[in-house]
Amino acid sequence: MIRYNLICADNHEFEGWFSNSADYDDQANSGLLNCPVCGSSEVEKAIMAPAVKTARKSEARAKTAEKAMTAIAAKIRDEIGKNCEDVGANFAEEARAIHYGEKPERGIYGSATPPETEALKAEGIDAHPLPDAFVPGADKTKLN
Numbered sequence: 083m084i085r086y087n088l089i090c091a092d093n094h095e096f097e098g099w100f101s102n103s104a105d106y107d108d109q110a111n112s113g114l115l116n117c118p119v120c121g122s123s124e125v126e127k128a129i130m131a132p133a134v135k136t137a138r139k140s141e142a143r144a145k146t147a148e149k150a151m152t153a154i155a156a157k158i159r160d161e162i163g164k165n166c167e168d169v170g171a172n173f174a175e176e177a178r179a180i181h182y183g184e185k186p187e188r189g190i191y192g193s194a195t196p197p198e199t200e201a202l203k204a205e206g207i208d209a210h211p212l213p214d215a216f217v218p219g220a221d222k223t224k225l226n
């Protein structure tokens with residue numbers, strides 16, 4: 083069964099149930115559809131705007147997702163800020179020192195140039211790019 087929102091020539095809106103869309107066409111073409119309000123047989127499917135509804139829905143969904151992402155990013159920033167040391171531009175140097183046991187093992191974050199990143203990778207040093215949103219203070223940086 084499918085439901086259509088129908089409208090008569092006098093703009094009375096009502097619902098009609100049909101076994102399929104062809105059933106609707108048959109009934110409409112045979113004048114079997116009548117407005118329950120005025121009895122008019124000039125009935126057609128009301129124009130719906132599913133695209134608009136869908137867009138609104140996905141917009142709301144996107145906003146919810148964005149909120150969730152923002153919350154997650156804030157949590158990750160917080161965790162990184164609490165558990166890792168900001169070594170700034172010395173990242174490659176510090177990562178290497180930790181890797182070779184010259185410095186105590188700890189979580190660090192900072193910046194590295196692409197050649198530095200490549201070199202770390204080549205040496206088998208575990209370093210991962212941090213999405214901007216996960217960098218501690220990223221939210222504050224954006225506000226300034």
Ligand SMILES: [Zn+2]
Binds near residue numbers: 090091119120121
């Ligand atoms: Zn009517």
